[in-house]
Amino acid sequence: ESLERFRLGLALPAWDVLLAAARARKLPLELLVEAGLVASNEQGRQYDRFRNRLIFPIHDPQGRPIAFGGRALGDDPAKYLNSPETPLFSKSRVLYPFDLARRAVEKSRAAIVVEGYMDAALLHQHGFQHAVATLGTALTDAHLQLLKPIAGTIYMCFDSDDAGIRAADRAVEIALRADVD
Numbered sequence: 534e535s536l537e538r539f540r541l542g543l544a545l546p547a548w549d550v551l552l553a554a555a556r557a558r559k560l561p562l563e564l565l566v567e568a569g570l571v572a573s574n575e576q577g578r579q580y581d582r583f584r585n586r587l588i589f590p591i592h593d594p595q596g597r598p599i600a601f602g603g604r605a606l607g608d609d610p611a612k613y614l615n616s617p618e619t620p621l622f623s624k625s626r627v628l629y630p631f632d633l634a635r636r637a638v639e640k641s642r643a644a645i646v647v648e649g650y651m652d653a654a655l656l657h658q659h660g661f662q663h664a665v666a667t668l669g670t671a672l673t674d675a676h677l678q679l680l681k682p683i684a685g686t687i688y689m690c691f692d693s694d695d696a697g698i699r700a701a702d703r704a705v706e707i708a709l710r711a712d713v714d
Contacts, residue, residue: 535658539589539630544603546585569600569616583614589629589650591615591622591668594679596632602650602668613649615668626675628665629653635683637662644684646672648691648700672704677711686714 535541544551555565562579565571572582586603593599600616616622628634629650634657638644645664647653656664663684667676672689680687689704691697708714 535654538633538657539654542588542590544581544583544586544588546607548580548584551581551583552579567619569619569622585609586614589654591627591629591650592632593621593627594631594635599627602629604651613669623675624668624670625673627668628676628679629668630657631665631679633657634663634665638665638680639683642684643686643688644680645688645690646676646680646704648697652690667700671700672707674707674711677707677713681711681713684713 551565551570552562555562555571562571566573566579570582571579573579583601583603585606586609587606589602589604590598591600591602600619600622602616603614605612605614615624618624628646630653634644634653641663643663645656645661647656647664647666649666649669653664653666665680667673677687687708689701689708691701691704
């Protein structure tokens with residue numbers, strides 16, 4: 534159910550599966566590069582940016598895909614990887630999965646804000662449909678602009694590591710400045 538609800542995918546542990554599929558369908562390489570799905574090494578050779586990862590499509594508030602996040606399935610030191618910033622995607626302006634959580638946030642007049650897409654997906658899976666994630670960045674004024682009109686209360690649930698504590702402190706400051714409970 535969660536696989537379908539969040540439209541999760543899999544990037545295989547190869548360097549050019551997406552590239553080969555795109556070439557077979559005659560998709561322009563420039564489009565894949567601009568979308569952040571394909572990168573180039575120092576020699577100019579293109580490769581799939583997301584490899585051996587669980588893939589989370591990231592959508593705008595209207596439900597249109599604008600980026601991807603990937604959770605490593607192996608021992609990759611980069612546990613999480615997001616699409617690079619593009620004209621459509623900026624981590625500081627997008628909450629995951631706001632498009633799916635919006636109705637529940639409006640109904641409950643509350644939102645639970647967590648750090649990452651895995652946290653949000655698991656909360657949804659356990660009945661907390663009003664959970665959204667900041668995609669590994671701190672809560673921003675732009676995030677609050679999405680939430681404030683529909684949520685009277687925002688609960689922040691960040692990791693207890695140093696980065697999570699700093700993110701929580703900053704989020705509280707931003708929420709207080711915005712006059713949000």
